[in-house]
Amino acid sequence: MTSKAVDYVQAHREAMLDELNEFLTIKSISSLSEHKQDVAEAASWLERQLLHAGLEKVEIIPTAKHPVVYGEWLKAGDEAKTILVYGHYDVQPVDPLHLWETDPFEPTIRENKLYARGASDDKGQTFMHIKAVEAMLKSEGALPFNIKFLIEGEEEIGSPNLDAFVEKEKERLAADVLVISDTPMLEAGRPAICTGLRGLAAMELTVKGAKGDLHSGLYGGAVPNSLHALVELLASFRNEAGEIAISGFYDGIEALADEEKESLAALGSGDDSMKSETGVSALVGEEGYSSRERTWIRPTLELNGVFGGFQGEGVKTVIPAEATAKISCRLVPGQDPDDILNKIEQHINTHTPKGVTVTTHRHDTGKPFAAPVTDPAFAAAARAYEKVYKTEVAYTRMGGSIPVVETFDAQLHVPIVLMGFGLPSENFHAPNEHFHLENFDKGLETILAFWQEYSKLS
Template identity: 75%
Template sequence: MKEAVIAHLRENRDQYVEELKDFLKLPSISADSAHHEDVRETAVWLKAALTSAGMDKVEVIETDKHPLVYAEWLRAGEEAETILIYGHYDVQPVDPLDLWETPPFEPSIRDGKLYARGASDDKGQTLMHIKAVQAMLEVEGKLPFNVKFLIEGEEEIGSPSLDAFVESEKEKLAADVLIISDTPMLSAGRPAICTGLRGIAALQIDVRGTKGDLHSGLYGGAVQNALHALVQLLASFRDEQGRIQVAGFYDGIEALPEAEKDSLAALGSGDEEMKEETGVRELFGEAGYTSRERTWTRPTLELNGVYGGFQGEGVKTVIPATAHAKLTCRLVPGQDPTDIFEKIEAHIAAHTPPGVTITTERHDSGKPFAAPVTDRAFQAAAQAYADVYNTEVAYTRMGGSIPVVETFDAALGVPIVLMGFGLPSENFHAPNEHFHLDNFDKGLETIVAFWAHYAQKG
């Protein structure tokens, strides 16, 4: 089966790329209410794509915000195993727009890379699974397993509707293995299976001083400046070496298993690659750890935005009444986002400068995840990568977060295989996001190879 299906994939490759372009033209920005209808239109587009692929049942399921798309093909029978495939169709905002070389929702191919918002995260990788299943059905007329798809439109805003859905629909989502392609490979030509994800805790900080902006000459030196107060507070979060100063922040962090330590060490520090990717002359972070260790296995507290006061051209001599900051923490096994929220809020209360009041608002949260790799699904994925990329797969963790993974783990209790096809350098969440079409092609073949190896139970 595998060879015939791969031949079919190659014959239809250009058509698949055109369909991906159509998918990418839809501005499904879940965080922006102005794009609410665009997100819905994208869900409808996916329903049509899954129906065309041969799914027997396809639904657009309403939530309190953006819809889910569910599909199933269960004709392999009750005795057959079931593969559940998860992805997301929503994308990040595109700002700053002026840094895009081509418009973010007008897909453009340059140097073998497809540029558009969502190309790598996660529309390209999600569509690959749909097309792989479609090719298997078109060539064979059947699948060796039952298959279910669950594709959401809220991943980029923390999946607020998905936890409740997964908890309430365990029977609907019941499967023997869950496959997710929303993670990067180690590097070009070096595939990776991700065995762990950092969790997340996102917070808005709002500082209020005077009842309104004041003239800095008339009131300067007599009242607190909200921006100065905010800067003082923010400086208290980390020391000069980058170690987080929030009391209890590192409590309970689980040590890496020795086998994983050895595997991580074998991959090297990644420091030079990190410098090249980011364009910096020196790295910065928690002392005693390599860049891979810092981004995969250590927690963080990062400022994502700081704003307030006059920001126009020239000078305006005011004392700002308000100032604001957005921060996110990436969390590792042993940390809980609710506990981290409470500790940060206690730190803020203890370090609030005089003359201001500070309020906070909790946003995205998600627990960290780490998976054992003993199930045969991981071995099938490793062999599939080796077949197509002609190299041994690396087992890695990822610094980013997919909050629903931990939810799936707790609710469904099945092996979760994170087999991604993006590259760390593909600018997801940044201007000029792109997807290497070489990995689109090889990824399709790897997915088919995975199905073939997973079918070999012996």
């Protein structure tokens, strides 16, 4: 870590926060078509920031939906290490809006936390890498390594166009290491290097009964109620032990290595901290596993939305003709998203209640990923964290998904270091998302320290 670069980020902290606030005002919601121009605006904003930081070449590259922003500085020469940084500039929708204490696109600082959609996931964390490059180039005039940036605008919708982009552009993206900051630390003050991500398989299913809504007095008790049928079908997805009751759902799951089992056990169950973070009195899930195991190394099937019938104020006594549920599965190594969705559809066909039909529509998918941590890049990242945070780094897995990581692994064949600076309690994807500014400050220094540590490796 160069003292000049650290001095630079400390001297320019408020200016950097002002720039981040500007970034966070852009409503780059990739899933909503009415925000297509906002997503494009965020890409243009990043282009300007990368050029200001000192990168020699920056491009906005169109895809079938939202653009990719690519930048590079390659003046360190062929003998130097090349670092590829991945991040995303798109964000999740903000619903339900009434649960936000302040406007999600008007950044606000409260108790040294920056509140805004995207503050932690992933605008804030991606922005830190750009500012770290700026600090080194402005204070030193050069880097001891080459660096490339790949920042996409579709991560929150499953990166549907990035797989093809990475495969097509793998020579342009060639590097010695890939660094991603889009994962949480273990807890406040305890940094973590993430060694695995769960995959994703999402689906919407719609139950249809009568040709239209019916009067519940005239037809109730005789004609199938689509909401009742949907509830019955959804209940069949789990058993009383919290296990997923889809035939073959757990087939092929890869066992943890003994070393990872021991490392996970040493971190403790995490049950008490999870109850405290979420404000619940008890935890639920697959019997025989701790909360960390349930959220890191076991697959899930969750209901994300259930709706049908009358939704307005008061009562309307109808038998709904149609009811819908949105579900998603988090998957672990050894599971394939398409295979899992096939098995869910087979289960639905077998368990559809009498008198109704069920149609399905598939949504996002992403393959799970687990990284071997023997490459020296991981030790370099651990040393950087420990220099700045003054505590031992934890090796963890993350329950969430970054779909393109498995593609990076398959196409680029480089170590992938997931070194995040968010906290599990920062409400990403939920109202009142925020980013602890302590980790903004320490994160910048950690990134600088890692780059210096890594550039010294032979």
